Amino acid sequence: MSDVIRRIERWQKKYSPAQAKATLDLLHDGMRQRYEAATVEMVSMESDVRTTLNAHGVHTTNYVPYLSYARQLWKLMRQQEINGQSLSMASEVLLQKWASRGQDPAVLNAIRRDVFNIAPPTP
Numbered sequence: 001m002s003d004v005i006r007r008i009e010r011w012q013k014k015y016s017p018a019q020a021k022a023t024l025d026l027l028h029d030g031m032r033q034r035y036e037a038a039t040v041e042m043v044s045m046e047s048d049v050r051t052t053l054n055a056h057g058v059h060t061t062n063y064v065p066y067l068s069y070a071r072q073l074w075k076l077m078r079q080q081e082i083n084g085q086s087l088s089m090a091s092e093v094l095l096q097k098w099a100s101r102g103q104d105p106a107v108l109n110a111i112r113r114d115v116f117n118i119a120p121p122t123p
Contacts, residue, residue, distance in 0.1 A: 038078075045074055048115045056107045069098045069108060073116050088121040 049070040053063055076082050076090050091112050099105040112118045 041078070042071070042074065045070060045115060049111055052110050052114050053107065056104075056110060058104075058107060062103075065098060065101065065103050066107065066111065069094060069103065070111055070115060073112065073118070077116065077118075085121065088119055091116070091118045092121050 046067060049067055050063065053066055058066065072094050073091055076087060076094075082090055095105060095108045095112060098108055109120070112120075
């Protein structure tokens with residue numbers, strides 16, 4: 001039992017809300033700058049997706065699933081840093097996923113091609 005008590009005491013000595021706040025205060029400016037840059041990039045991407053949807057005659061009430069598909073592609077490229085043939089194969093999986101949910105594969109492919117410049121996977 002003394003081991004448990006000792007562990008708790010050591011944790012309490014190491015951790016303090018003031019220390020955590022000081023650490024976050026040091027990181028805050030960089031975190032804010034990265035968030036702002038990502039938000040600007042995402043809004044630009046969503047605007048491009050809306051332009052593509054409009055060009056394909058998609059009604060505005062159906063934009064939400066297409067935007068969700070685009071955000072998933074964006075996450076693959078940006079956060080997971082996938083590229084090349086791996087990105088093409090992952091984008092094809094996403095395309096099939098959203099097509100099975102009732103979205104038009106031609107529109108999904110146009111988003112993939114026109115907005116993200118991702119080629120379909122080669123067989």
